[in-house]
Amino acid sequence: MNRYKTALSATFILAAFFLFSCLPVYARDTLKAGSEDKVFNAKTFTLENGLQVVVVENHSVPVVTQMVWYRVGAADETAGKSGIAHFFEHLMFKGQDYPGLGKVAPGEFSKTVRSLGGNDNAFTSQDYTAYFESISSRHLETVMSMEAGRMRGLQLPKELIDAERKVILEERRQRIDNDPRAQFEEQLDSALFPNHPYGTPIIGWFHEIEGLNWEDATAFYKLWYAPNNAILIVSGDVTVEEVRKLAEKTFGIIPRTDIPKRTRTLSPPFIALSSVRMAHPVIKEQVFKRQYRVPSARQDYNESMALQVLEEIMDGGPTSRLYKSLVVEKKIASSIGLSYRPYSWDDSVLTVAGTAMDGYTAEKVEEAIDDELRALIKDGVGEQELREAKMRLQAEAIFARDSVAGPAMVIGYTLSSGVSLEDVESWPQRIETVTAKEVQAVAARYLDPEAPTPTPYVNGYLYPAAPASGETSSDQEQGE
Amino acid sequence: MNRYKTALSATFILAAFFLFSCLPVYARDTLKAGSEDKVFNAKTFTLENGLQVVVVENHSVPVVTQMVWYRVGAADETAGKSGIAHFFEHLMFKGQDYPGLGKVAPGEFSKTVRSLGGNDNAFTSQDYTAYFESISSRHLETVMSMEAGRMRGLQLPKELIDAERKVILEERRQRIDNDPRAQFEEQLDSALFPNHPYGTPIIGWFHEIEGLNWEDATAFYKLWYAPNNAILIVSGDVTVEEVRKLAEKTFGIIPRTDIPKRTRTLSPPFIALSSVRMAHPVIKEQVFKRQYRVPSARQDYNESMALQVLEEIMDGGPTSRLYKSLVVEKKIASSIGLSYRPYSWDDSVLTVAGTAMDGYTAEKVEEAIDDELRALIKDGVGEQELREAKMRLQAEAIFARDSVAGPAMVIGYTLSSGVSLEDVESWPQRIETVTAKEVQAVAARYLDPEAPTPTPYVNGYLYPAAPASGETSSDQEQGE
Secondary structure (H helix, E strand, C coil): CHHHHHHHHHHHHHHHHHHCCCCCHHHHCCHHHHCCCCCCCCEEEECCCCCEEEEEECCCCCEEEEEEEECCCHHHCCCCCCCHHHHHHHHCCCCEEECCCEEECCCHHHHHHHHCCCEEEEEECCCCEEEEEEEEHHHHHHHHHHHHHHHHCECCCHHHHHHHHHHHHHHHHHHHHCCHHHHHHHHHHHHHCCCCHHHCCCCCCHHHHCCCCHHHHHHHHHHHCCHHHEEEEEEECCCHHHHHHHHHHCHHHCCCCCCCCCCCCCCCCCCCEEEEEEEECCCCCCEEEEEEEECCCCCCHHHHHHHHHHHHHHCCCCCCHHHHHHHHHCCCEEEEEEEECCCCCCCEEEEEEEEECCCCCHHHHHHHHHHHHHHHHHHCCCHHHHHHHHHHHHHHHHHHHCCCHHHHHHHHHHHCCCCCHHHHHCHHHHHHCCCHHHHHHHHHHHCCCCCCCCCCEEEEEEEECCCCCCCCHHHHHHCC | CHHHHHHHHHHHHHHHHHHCCCCCHHHHCCHHHHCCCCCCCCEEEECCCCCEEEEEECCCCCEEEEEEEECCCHHHCCCCCCCHHHHHHHHCCCCEECCCCCEECCCHHHHHHHHCCCEEEEEECCCCEEEEEEEEHHHHHHHHHHHHHHHHCECCCHHHHHHHHHHHHHHHHHHHHCCHHHHHHHHHHHHHCCCCHHHCCCCCCHHHHCCCCHHHHHHHHHHHCCHHHEEEEEEECCCHHHHHHHHHHCHHHCCCCCCCCCCCCCCCCCCCEEEEEEEECCCCCCEEEEEEEECCCCCCHHHHHHHHHHHHHHCCCCCCHHHHHHHHHCCCEEEEEEEECCCCCCCEEEEEEEEECCCCCHHHHHHHHHHHHHHHHHHCCCHHHHHHHHHHHHHHHHHHHCCCHHHHHHHHHHHCCCCCHHHHHCHHHHHHCCCHHHHHHHHHHHCCCCCCCCCCEEEEEEEECCCCCCCCHHHHHHCC
């Protein structure tokens, strides 16, 4: 079941991500409209027990997506217990019984949803954990009372823990330990976030997952899972009043608890430049990957807006700067990308990465990237490319509303990352106000290769390695 | 007072370190004797409350050194509270009152000791915190009852906390933040110990020291300071029976407590090679510094013995391999050193570092070091250099017993690092048994630059920087 879950949620996240990252051609026409009114026209209210409820009405098809977002994730784990947030997400499917909300046997949750023609899943990030069901709107009450039932009514059988731990260790083996690229990612994150929980993988370190037990899971659940630490989002063929009634009948009967204040340890200042080198036989071309720490939308909404436009200008498809320069013109990279995810509680990560063409080195790709960054900082961006980048971004917003699950997903990760619903709704208009000067300013402030002291970033170099030969990372290091 | 304390303890530690690291010429003659009997002939017993007591009789001069070693250090701090162990060490001088052991006003502890012609100090490491007094033997009872009195009877005035925090922040500014070499050290440790407390500086991260308060200090004290988590060592002009009587009268009246099991988070496997680069105007020559994670004496006593001999062969003064090769012959380094400190609870660190001669790069020094390591691994060590290295080490042991404070220091850091007194006493004989093959084996296992996957180590490069110019670490990085 786990593999199914993982696969499904991966697809789902991919889909939602697609909403905010690809440009549907037809959207160009409707652009004007999109930059004037709200993105989702979502309605929100809060129950007496502190549960925030958000409703996005969409009556195009008779289905709803229900999502519950808990404001807790891997970054809220205690030291040495890495992986408990994700481990616990799995355990939420292991049986529940809450007075007035019915009983569900271990493993029956998803079966019930599917027997009603729906599908369900869950996923864990550093800052939040989300559970969702997409189903015919007439079954909303059923899934809502099931979802509410496991908010405080989980009945976790001790004997299931060992089996689930095995499942998760296997998941980690498959997704990370057998994939040098994923291992490389972990090493970069670890170097980019010293003394900060973002340096610890969401799934957890293998040796710490091995030590997780029933007591850890139960303590984590009791501490963080409560109505006043969650957001309920219902999107689709339903009215605000219907959702209010159902929410009060189900989630409404669960009392609020004392939720601890989120305290995250902080990294010391970056006074040195760290780099990470890895070599592996499965790697065929050299890869350069740099990760910067930049403000999240919660930390600095204005700068995060400028960074989103910057991302689109540098990496918005075939006409974007990096692709044109490194892939089309210089032909030193087979792929190139710059990505910025503004929705995190603490620092966000801006990643720029390229795969070297055969015969070129990762260091050569790095130089070419730095040239583009210097040009951006020195000459800024043109009005034309700025306008086009904004248009593409705004078109994504228009596209985002044309689905049932999309709005729930977008509103979920933005709100649980500390961004207000107003900011989400006015996103296209806010994007419109970003100036060329602002884009140049954030580039100069965060991405300058000539910065007198290193801004918080880490350089990563991934090299091929002949399986049998002595060629190793440390050889590469000596090659400097 | 703090500056005085710091300076004094630094000198003291230096002196004790000297005992085990320099060769007094006259010692060569007494070598035979040294390799036959015990190093210190220490006697040990344990009080009913769990306090271990060690006595080293030395009646050459009418003085004693008393040390109390607590089995708690910076690595036992909770995440986000870095620096509390060292902070608390300062607070142990801020006044005490324990029934039957008298009262001491804030700041009076050291004054009293000095008024009796003695001196006192304290120091904190990752694994232990030690307090000591050196004084005329007739005053032993006074200082022992004072030392016992603050084991559980500390009366910490809230109003002193802010002032002491300022003192410690100033200490950190002076010793680390104003010293690029010390900052460089911190960065290397942080990279070498991801997800492990040894990656956090003993003095603490500046921003976390700022947050330490009275509650943190009191909780730390109550948790860790107790007779069953300490070792009392008395060395000098006193008999075992005298110490037993005094110890029972003083420390003996303090009840044992429940001491938490030491739980240290562990690093994930090293699958990539990390390097740290720093540039600073005060740096005049380039420096290369590599730190390896190798077994501590507690983890693998046999390998740690071989590593101690290896250290002496590679860096035992003017005739040692690294100095001869890099400084005398190749003339590419102005200084070179390899050091291994076997006495830590978790992994120990083996450091090899060199300062480039004017006109040479850190990378050049790295290559030359790797050449020496390859030669060591390929050809092993000669019988002659092995014999000489052992002689020098054994001579240090003989020298170590010829002082009052030395034995207390050596026994303290070995025992509190999980090494048995028997192993300390038989150290010279144990060194004698180390074979050339064993030395070659640990070199191949831990220091091989050609290792197919990186063994746990980090490379550090420290560069000069023109104050005004744009030359920065990141430029250096691009220079690769």
